[in-house]
Amino acid sequence: MDDIDTDRIDEAVLALLHLGLHDEGRTWKTFDWEAMNRLHAKGFISDPIGKTKSVVFTEVGARRAEELFRQLFARRS
Incomplete structure (x- = not known):
């Protein structure tokens, strides 16, 4: 699976982190560690x-x- 867009994964994880607010x-930090580390490196979350x-x-x-x-995830009207 070399053709994975990690930026899109990071966006989805960041959006889902909003659910655990x-x-x-x-x-809650219950997602893939690599994605969490990238979000931290991008300045979106604490370490x-x-x-x-x-x-x-x-x-x-x-x-x-x-x-x-x-x-x-929002329904479009």
Whole structure:
């Protein structure tokens, strides 16, 4: 599977992270580690490495996650 677009994967993971949003901008980090590391490198989330079970969205990451969530999963009328 060499023809995988990791940017599109990252966008989908970021959008799905929006579903796990809970207090203080935190979200559960239950996705592929490589994708989580790329999202951190892109400045969307805090460092996923550690014992906590969640990460924190950056301001830009929270905004982009919501945009992508609506773009990918909202019903169009």
